[in-house]
Amino acid sequence: MTTPSDGHCSYETFGVRFFEHAVTAERIAGALAGVVGDDIEFGPMGVGPGKVAKVSATGRVLAPTATKVDDRPLTFRVRLPVDLRLAVELGGQAHRFVADLVVPLTVTAHAAEPLTIVVHIEPPSRHDIELRLDADGIRATFLQFVAGMDDEIRRYVARYIARELAKPGVRRATTIDVSAHIDAAWSRS
DSSP states (O other): OOOGGGTOOOHHHHHHHHHHHHSOHHHHHHHHHHHHOSEEEEEEEEESGGGOEEEEEEEEEOOOEEEEEEETTEEEEEEEEEEEEEEEEETTEEEEEEEEEEEEEEEEEEEETTTEEEEEEEOOOGGGOEEEEEESSHHHHHHHHHTTHHHHHHHHHHHHHHHHHTSHHHHHHTEEEHHHHHHHHHHTO
């Protein structure tokens, strides 16, 4: 018979501790940094009425941060900063903007059969995205307000992140077959 002083614990306690050790805020942030990608580039693409304006953008996804918000299910709130440089060509003139965004993501880790960790990343809503948009010049500032650029950028970034999260590589990276790793570890000994 084992006693608490011999260092043993129940299988349930072991499972909970293993899961909490395997899925941490640091690991979630690190995995998202590699999964979502670094560079963003799109355009030129037509926007607005009649698609008369052409938008191009380049940018980077910066290092995300994650904070644990719940234990059961194990849930994290991730803040994914994005730095974008936009050019809007309208009437033969280019208007430039700098956008600093924070994309919030809710990430939940689940245990699954047979012995798998499944990480679910909830795609963001455009309403949740934080945006600071700086226009370069008076005409660009006017265009920003007339064209409703803030909402358009939020909408596009929300769709972009949702598309990235739906890619097969992301799906593979968010499913961890623990039994395969255990089998590999035992086969090396």
